[in-house]
Amino acid sequence: MKTFKLPVRVYYEDTDSGGVVYYANYLKFMERARTEWLRSLGYEQDVLREQRNLLFAVRSAALDFKRPARFNDLVDVFSEVTQIGGASVTFSQRVELRERAGLAVSPQALCVGEIKVVSLSAADFRPCPLPKDLVEEFTREH
Amino acid sequence: MKTFKLPVRVYYEDTDSGGVVYYANYLKFMERARTEWLRSLGYEQDVLREQRNLLFAVRSAALDFKRPARFNDLVDVFSEVTQIGGASVTFSQRVELRERAGLAVSPQALCVGEIKVVSLSAADFRPCPLPKDLVEEFTREH
Amino acid sequence: MKTFKLPVRVYYEDTDSGGVVYYANYLKFMERARTEWLRSLGYEQDVLREQRNLLFAVRSAALDFKRPARFNDLVDVFSEVTQIGGASVTFSQRVELRERAGLAVSPQALCVGEIKVVSLSAADFRPCPLPKDLVEEFTREH
């Protein structure tokens, strides 16, 4: 399966008084990347919810914080599907520094994580099987 | 009408890389104070929503940022109702520094704001009149 | 002065359990737009801080919440400089809905605001004059 990349800019809202990106916010960056990956496959999550009663929720997250991103950095968020279960998808994700102070830098890993997402019925929040067309899209060799 | 006071502690999550509380977060502190004020009058907002189809939404906010709060500060958030309309309540709110570096300081205003909240039907998000018992509670001389 | 436009996507991180964008987050969207506008003029804020001892801080904000944005909406954030003082810049900003459920919609205003930003010395956080080259850029007819 192909790796998806989303560039993310660091704003003041993302930082803390340690001078760096607040660690919990890497979860937001990673979610944005998963969302844009889904969109790139043709799936809008509000439409999935309205028309197909399908919702995704994060079931577990394990994050390793290696180096801090700073205010105004440009980072790349990489996502890759590593496992597909009956009602779950597991992602390996990585945030890399790309640009600092307006200048390109040699890429370095800032944060890596494994995120497990489950598919739920939007009506009652119970697990429901991943629809077949999604599984096919997720496993397609691009 | 009486002034309500809520102490709020500043955590890393509230700050930005300028070394101070991220300005948008004063809106969160002020909302916590309005919520605890409502609770002190006997109203739980999840109950209002479930049992009385009532929801509050912020319609406008005007904030003046005077001095910054910093990581680990203890601040007091003051709330006072200044106007009650048919389907709205306007609050005057003020955030004051109380304690820094573990020591009490002479109070100084950090942020002042005027927040207008409207009452909505939880079913369709349309404005609905403020229930009489709430108006009575809001205007009672304590 | 020209109006600057930044598209912003609404993610789960931006919403609240009312089902809409949490109102304080419009301040984040507006700040992203001011930041990208500055960048479009050639100014990186981390560089301004490091090399020119210059920092911007929000001094006041007045927001009017007209209609809610929802999860997965695409909105446009418009920024326009309306006033330039010796050590301040005032912006008129507007958030408009552009796309919902993957479909373009006729634009409608969601939130409008006036934001006043002051220039500070990064060393001591005291007000300092706006540098001339910035004032010239800000007032240039593009």
Add this chain to the structure above:
Amino acid sequence: MKTFKLPVRVYYEDTDSGGVVYYANYLKFMERARTEWLRSLGYEQDVLREQRNLLFAVRSAALDFKRPARFNDLVDVFSEVTQIGGASVTFSQRVELRERAGLAVSPQALCVGEIKVVSLSAADFRPCPLPKDLVEEFTREH
């Protein structure tokens, strides 16, 4: 080592449009609990930073999301030190539901996590040994 408990109230700011607490925010709740635990032992983190050049940073986090907390819930956040290294402390943390809709409920686990925190020099952000008095406090049988 004793378990420390911090009650935390869920506000709108903590929720997302799924109707529940946004998962990344459990990291904030857990950090608040670690901070208040440190304070209960007599350590203010702004003082540690200023006077002893000591900073804590999260090095890794693993979270398991079991059941969602909702708007207005009251939860308890439990923290326990499980390991102390030369320049690190590992915590086992758990968020439990305590009160919903203004009523006490039988406690149930919502989120559990293991958080590893490292001690850094505030001057250069390099790892530095945990001071002896802190290690003693952390390992004391209360």
